[in-house]
Amino acid sequence: MPHLCLNAISKHFDKFTALDSVSLAIPDGAFLALLGPSGCGKTTLLRLIAGLEHPDQGEIRFDDQLVAGDAVFVPPEKRRVGMVFQSYALWPTMTVRKNIEFGLKVAGLTVQERNQRIDEVLDVVGLRGLDGRRPHELSGGQRQRVALARSLATRPQLILLDEPLANLDAHLREAMLAEFRRIHSLTGATFVFVTHDQDEAMAVATHVAVLDRGRLQQLGTPEELYRQPSSSMVARFIGRGRTLPVQVVESGAGRTKVMLGQQLLDMPGEAPTGYGWLCCHASDFKRVPEGGHLKVELLGQVFQNGVFLSHCLPTEIDGDVVSLPLEERLAPGTSIELVLTGGWVIGDGGTGQTWAGRVTGRSSTCRSAVISVS
Ligand SMILES: Nc1ncnc2c1ncn2[C@@H]1O[C@H](COP(=O)(O)OP(=O)(O)OP(=O)(O)O)[C@@H](O)[C@H]1O
Ligand SMILES: [Mg+2]
Structure with a gap:
């Protein structure tokens, strides 16, 4: 059974169709890259999966649980989804430790459980020893790791990353990509990673979905999209194809x-x-x-x-x-x-x-x- 399953999801903003009957299914532990030109609906799709938007039509399932569909809407805090944004969205006055702890407090964990989880995720993202610093005392890459650690701490079944590397320079992007891959295999969580950059997507993803003007063009492995594109848009978009x-x-x-x-x-x-x-x-x-x-x-x-x-x-x-x-x-x-x-x-x-x-x-x-x- 697929871990994440979207069935004919549509989303309109007034008369504008942001997503048009998007269906896709990915297995547990997949690393899905959502690719497509600006404005094609990538962030909207992530927000629907997270429960930050309601679909106008269609269904979203996590395993066999319907989280959005006819008369069903599971709120974001009950979906066990972690989200990492391009802007990090860290609390500027809180230390790294407090930033990570916040969601765990909301989830009602005891002090001992919270400390154990924080130490665990600091190890995963390689930030042990920096937990007393505030965000302005960290580099961009370190801040991005804190944002990821904060999502991982709640042990979500799905991690949604919206252009998490867009603010980093080319060198750091490459290093962070390798980190994401390592953390993905270490945690076994399912990742959905939004990016403009197809080299980034092809480097880390087990599955790639290409969106264009709100429609899913193709879902496949990086090799399938490169070698066997199903539309001329995908053919031109992937691997500088002609x-x-x-x-x-x-x-x-x-x-x-x-x-x-x-x-x-x-x-x-x-x-x-x-x-x-x-x-x-x-x-x-x-x-x-x-x-x-x-x-x-x-x-x-x-x-x-x-x-x-x-x-x-x-x-x-x-x-x-x-x-x-x-x-x-x-x-x-x-x-x-x-x-x-x-x-x-x-x-x-x-x-x-x-x-x-x-x-x-x-x-x-x-x-x-x-x-x-x-
Ligand atoms: N709340 C909203 N109200 C009205 N229109 C919206 C809203 N959110 C998104 N849109 C529109 O829906 C379309 C898809 O937006 P979305 O943010 O999903 O694109 P994207 O693929 O993430 O683009 P980018 O790569 O630039 O981040 C855009 O045309 C956008 O203007
Ligand atoms: Mg976006």
């Missing part, structure tokens, strides 16, 4: 024949015949001297991690700019041929982002050989 417009000719048993410009390719994925997308990443392109699947013109290069990350515009189809690492510096305007060594075909249906009319160099004649890409 989508090339294709014509789906034939599809079945996990393989699809598509026309990419004048090339007939056999690719992984399934899609209805008609317009579709070929989803790729930089690692799916390889430069060849001639006979490539895609002709492009070099727009520019950036020297990064020892290679020239090269941005190129397809010349025979009206596709997005594609990027790939090249070994050498080349002049802008250079013509390059690329073969595809990987990719994933999806249909165009349901996204409202039809590419009809975008292909400029499409030919009605196929090359006789079908090029198969595994």
Whole structure:
């Protein structure tokens, strides 16, 4: 049985639909990252799970317990949920110890139980010895640990983190991410982690949910979202993916024949015949001297991690700019041929982002050989 289960959750603010029939289920002990552009509904979804908002429609269950649904609403203090915000929300005049103790007092624990829990969570977050300090005497990362310790102390079944790293510098974010992962495996609690930053999400999550304009686009493992996106939005959003417009000719048993410009390719994925997308990443392109699947013109290069990350515009189809690492510096305007060594075909249906009319160099004649890409 899933630990957290949302069934067709909708939330409106006046006439605005913040969440539109979102359903998802994650197992006990999962680390779910909620990803999506600003305003897509991530915080609203967390607040609904925490019980800080009422859904207009749908149900929320923790294991087999209905916490929100028809005529049922379990208040936040009875949900055993801990929340950590971007702003830490610590009491500025209280010491670290008092900040952590506050929720335990409210929960009615004895002094002895409270002290035992506080020492336990200070160890977990690595803040032993700093418990007498006030928030202004701590660094940003230490404050974030206090906020996490305060949530962990009440031993919640679910920890909700709303962009907890947004105020930290890049170096500290990385260190704190590793901390979150360690604390997650140590406590065994289920974490739901909201972030703008997909690298952050992919690094820590066991499950990733991508939201767009209040709708769930896809829920899966980081690898599934990267390799098998189910919509063009997810394909572009994850791993700096690119989508090339294709014509789906034939599809079945996990393989699809598509026309990419004048090339007939056999690719992984399934899609209805008609317009579709070929989803790729930089690692799916390889430069060849001639006979490539895609002709492009070099727009520019950036020297990064020892290679020239090269941005190129397809010349025979009206596709997005594609990027790939090249070994050498080349002049802008250079013509390059690329073969595809990987990719994933999806249909165009349901996204409202039809590419009809975008292909400029499409030919009605196929090359006789079908090029198969595994
Ligand atoms: N209390 C509210 N009243 C009216 N509109 C709201 C309210 N809360 C959120 N919204 C709207 O709902 C939408 C989703 O907001 P939400 O805060 O969930 O987005 P988000 O994905 O967390 O964005 P960000 O990444 O910027 O934090 C936004 O358009 C927001 O303006
Ligand atoms: Mg938010």
